[in-house]
Amino acid sequence: MSTTYEHHDYDVLIIGAGGAGLRAAIEAKQRGLKVGIVTKSLLGKAHTVMAEGGMAAAMGNVYPEDNWMVHFRDTMRGGKYLNNYRMAELHAKEAPDRVWELEQWGALFDRTKEGKILQRDFGGHRYARLAHVGDRTGLELIRTLQQKVVSMGIDVFMELKVLKLVHDESGRVAGCVGYWRASGEFVTFAAKAVILATGGAGKSWKFTSNSWEGTGDGHAMALWAGAQLIDMECIQFHPTGMVWPLSVRGLLVTEGVRGDGGVLRNSNGERFMFNYVADMFRAETADSEDEADKWYDDHAAGRRPPELLPRDEVARAINSEVKAGRGSPHGGVFLDIASRRSPEFIRRRLPSMYHQFMELAGVDITSEPMEIGPTCHYIMGGVKVDAETEATLAPGLFAAGEVAGGMHGANRLGGNSLSDLIVFGRRAGMGAADYIESGQAATSLDEGEVEAAVKDALAPxxxxxxxxxYDIQRDLQEMMQANVGIIRTQSELEFAAGELDKFTERVKNIAVKGGRAYNPGWNLTTDLPAMITVCKCVTKGATLRKESRGGHTREDFPKADPEFAKFNFAHSSKGGNWDSPIETVESPLLTMPDDLKALLEEDH
Amino acid sequence: MADVTMRIWRGDANGGNFETFTLAQNEGEVVLDVIHRIQATEAPDLACRWNCKAGKCGSCSAEINGKPRLMCMTRMDQLPEGEVTVTPMKTFPIIRDLVTDVSFNYVQAQKVPALLPPPMPERGYVMFQEDVERGQEFRKCIECFMCQDVCHVIRDHEENKEHYSGPRFFIRYAELEMHPLDTNDRRHLLREEMGLGYCNITKCCTEVCPEHIHITDNAIIPLKERVVDAAYDPVAWLGRKIRRKHNRTADEAAVQPAP
Structure with missing residues (x-):
């Protein structure tokens, strides 16, 4: 390796320090490997901290009749059967052990009266299943894993932005190149295996719950490095984001509000969700307010309230109410828990929601309803991986967490994300360790690739x-929000595809002001190629999927089409550069064994 | 709405000065929104650290009109009229503009002996809500490090940083010491190496905590009591003489149960 840049060698290099990355690091370290973690923020600030409601695991602490089979069924139904069934199965089976394991590392979950981990209700989950700490479960998860990683002495490179994965001479993934944000100096890493745990891509939409980090770096880098992306058209618009003040529009309001008794009302005061129950969920959803209200205390006394349908259903319903002129003053609908629960209950169960509304909007949620509306929240699509090992199609490259695709199908259930991180983060660590032990790992970095990435980064x-x-980012966000948002149609998607080609050219003409040391304008410039790459895949998938399913809704094809339930759209890069053409093929779903199929049909 | 004038410190480790920006004020904005608008227009290289913009990650700490605040949770319309001055946290070395080098805190984190629980029963530990609640208060900490920033022991005395872990880590130690499952003992370490005695309970840390954690009353004072009990209680002293309990380092405490 040339000595031009600061250089580090690891067995396993993990890109991303959220829940999945940290859990992967712990696993690989426990296998005796030399592990490094790279994060573009400080340790402990990853997007995982924003997760509020909880992590789903069928521990059966509140409803003993819960088990992995019901959780599996709920996940597949929520995902509209587009899921990688094996991932959904492993997730449902392993989540309880992963949650209990966190307690050994210091996590302090809320408790049942018997002293077990308390579990809360969430949309699409048949039983109260989410282990939680008030409404700050993500913080608990990240802090627990962070403290475990620190106690194990794992190296963490903070505020280091990775630009591109680098191969060895035989085409295996062999490391990456990036730069220190503080100094702007370049760094190379050589690793026998690389695990991507870079999270999501929501920052390309105008109204989003995602932080600046959600630029799809890992999605794009995997594509460029030779892996495939699947289900990119499936984007979750969370039904409840803040809508006012404008400056916080999109900020998440936890589903826990509804799990704990909050209901949605339109400007006429109607609980409109009763009018939006899809056939698929009719048998298990209450048909009167009276029945729904009994359910909160005893799930046997009534069927579940329609406010707790999966997120895609609720988001579409809100969108329709607003369109029909029954919205709130700032273009959302009302989320009301004030009239249904005591102020003490609300402050104890939802402390950060209470503060968020009080401090940012001047709204006291214990006495008035919140105004909420859909916000871009999560990308179900991601890097195609092997369910057992999280290996991608690029040798040496693994992926876990939001950056990986398949687990959630067309729509993710709330609470399944935090459990996804720890189940598949661990499996990615194991997968990478097994790969290294099998002796196929890469040995050297292709210096030409390093130089090309550095040259691209410095060109502006x-x-x-x-x-x-910043102008390009703003225009991109507005364009995607307007044309590839919650409801899509052919003409707008075609327009978006044309616009994305123009954005590609605009990025090539950016001029950066100032120097390289902690320059946010330059940092954004290095994010834009990934953002545009991801947007192209989303738009392409959305154009090709001529049906509506989960987090992909077509105005011109409003129904689900069984023919489209047989495959994912899989994207790959023809050329490996950020502006290379993207090829899209139909990739058949795995065939589910009969015993699992039977679980889906059973009426639990 | 009237214009707003922002006086923002710009520079690096070699020095710097204030730059003034005047721009329109929008309804409901927080300080971070205004900083972002400056970045997007006049000064794309204005350095500031932020992530969640929801008061949950603790990245955007700065001093607003001289007081440590989260920029994302400080509404412009709640600040006094006139210029708004934004400076980086004073206790930490400057990287650039509003971004400081907070690595001191990550070094302190490495010194904390980990939780040492007994083996877990098959279906998880049994802990009751009232037992976990004390620790849960401290685990609300978002690591904004404003309590560290405002603490006199290190704000004005760089030399103390070597042997003082600061309020953020005192609540971490308190959380572990009060953890229902923990079998480690960090009292000697707190007294001898982490500088618990330096804190003279002025409660500045508690005042700036955006999570409203009672740092002084619920963590530091109880810790001081425990440490003093362990060091000066004559019965405990005699017990130690008899059992010859040795003083363990952080490394030892991290891997070994208390004797």
Whole structure:
């Protein structure tokens, strides 16, 4: 390796320090490997901290009749059967052990009267299943894993942005190149295996619950490195984001509000969700307010309230109410828990929601309803992986967490994300360790690839005049929100595809002001190629999937089409550069064994 | 709405000065929104650290009109009229503009002896809500490090950083010491190496905590009591003489149960 740049060698290099990355690191370290973690933020700040409601695991602490089979069924139904069934199965089986394991590392979950981990109700889950700590479960998860990682002495490179994965001479993934945000100096990493745990891509939409980090770096880098992306058209718009003030529009309001008794009302005061129960969920959903209200205390006394349908159903319903002119003053609907629960209950169960509304909107949620509306929240699509090992189609590259695809199908159930992180984070660590032990791992970095990435990153400094990266980001967000949002149609998708080609050209004309040390304008410039790559895949998938399913709704094809339930759209890069053409093929779903199929049909 | 004038410190480890930006004020904005608008227009290289913009990650700490605040949770319309001054946290070295080098905190985190629980029963530990609640208060901490920033022991005395872990880590130690499952003992370490005695309970940390954690009353004072009991209680002293309990380092405490 040339000595031009600071260089580090690891057995396993993990990109991303959220729940999946940290859990993967713990597993690989326990296998005796040399492990490094790279994160573009500080340790403990990853998007995982924003998760509120809880992590789903069929421990049966509140409803003993719960078990992995019911959880599996709920996950597949929620995902509209587009899921990688094997991932959903492993997830349902392993989540309880992963949650209990967190307690050995210091997590303090809320408790039942018997001293077990308390579990809360959430949309699409048949039983109260979410282990939680008030409404700050993500913080508990990240802090627990962070403290475990620190106690194990694992190296963490903070505020280091990875630009591109690098191969060895035989085409295996062999490391990456990035730069320190503080100094702007480049760094190379060589690793026998690389695990992507970079999270999501929601920052390409205008109204999103995602932080600046959700730029789809891992999705894009995997594609460029030779892996495939699947289900990219499946984007979750969370039904309840804040809508006012404008500056916090999109900020998440936890589903726990509804799990704990909150209901949705339109401007006429109607609980409109009763009018939006799809046939698929009719048998298990209450048909009167009276029945729904009994359910909160005893799930045997009534069927579940329609407010707790899966997120895609609720988000579409809110969208329709607003369109029909029955919205709230700022273009959302009302989420009301004030009239249904005592102020003490609300403050104890939902402390950060209470503060969030009080401090940012001047709204006291214990006495008035919240105004909420859909917000871009999660990408179900991601890197195609092997369910057992999280290996991608690029040798040496693994992926876990939001960046991986398949687990959630067309729509993710709330609470299944935090459990996804720890189940598949661990499996990615194991998969990478097994791969290294099998002796196929890469040995050297292709220096040409390193140089090309560095040259690309520095080019915007050479232009004395050009575009401001913030203008491009804003225009991209507005374009995606308007044309590839919650409801889609052919003409708008075609328009978006054309616009994305223009954005590609605009990025090539960015001029960065200032130096390389902690320069946010430059950092954004290095994010844009990934954002545009992801948007192209989303738009392509959305154009090709001429049906509505989960987090993909077509105005011109409003029904689900069984023919489209047989495959995922899989994208790959023809050329490996960020502006290379993207090829899309139909990739058949795995065939589910009969015993699991039977679980889906059973009426539990 | 009237314009707003922002006076923002810009520079690096070699020094810097204030730069003033005047822009329109929008309804409901927080300080971070205004910083973002400045980045998007006049100063794309204005360095500031942020992530969630929801008061949950603790990244965007700065001093607003001289007081440590989260920029994402400080509404512009709740600040006094006139110029708004934004400076980086004073206790930590400057990287650039509003971004400081907070690695001191990550070094302190490495020194904390981990939780040491007994083996877990088949279907999880039994702990009751009232037993976990004390620790849960401290685990609300979002690591914004504003309590560290405002603490006199290190704010004005760089030399103390070597042997003082600060309020953020005192609540971490308190959480572990009060954890229903923990079998480790960190009292000697707190007294001898983590500088618990330096804290003279002025409660500045508690005042700035965005999570409203009672750092002084619920963590530091109980810790001081426990440490003093362990060090000066004559019965405990005699017990130690008899049992010859040795003083363990952080490394030892991290891997070994208390004797």
């Amino acid at each position: 400094f050479d232009r004395s005049s050009g575009e401001n990266p």
